[in-house]
Amino acid sequence: MTKENNSTAQAENPPPRLPDPVEFSRKFAALTERFNAVMQDAAARQKNKKPDPDPLNLSGAFMEMASYWWQNPEKWAEYQMKLANDYMSLFKYTGQRMQGENPAPIAEPDKGDKRFKDPAWEESATFD
Structure with a gap:
């Protein structure tokens, strides 16, 4: 761009006008007071x-669930033990993978399940 073209462009596009800092401060203070x-x-x-105390109304659902537990406490204890064992299996699997081992998967999707086709499900430790 030549010097002449540059000065023409500057005349057509003047720099933006900056607000008066004192006026801006006054308006901002007034806005803060109103807020x-x-x-x-x-x-x-x-x-x-x-x-x-219960905005989502979960207490009723929890009480219903607890009443089912107490109707058959042996079954509840069995499910709690299974849950604890499943967590331990998952922790063991994760530890083995972190050590570089290649243990058998704990769970695998069905052959026709397309939800897990993305390579991230196999490559990322988050989903492993």
Whole structure:
């Protein structure tokens, strides 16, 4: 670009006008004061409301599940032991893989299951 073209381009596209820092600070302070007032008002309106101890209503579902457990505590204990054993198998498998061994997989998807076709399922330790 020649010197003449450069000065023409500068005349057509002047640099952006920067805001006055004093005016910007004044407006920002006013905005902050208004925000604080709104937040204090919202907090004051919430002050007398009691918090919901179970906003997702999980206590009913948990009580139903616990009643099934206590109807057959032996079955519950059996499932807990199976869960603990499955976790130990998973930890053992992970430890062997971290040591460079190639143990037999704990679980494999069905042959027709296309959800696990991505190579990351085989290559990444996260999904191993």
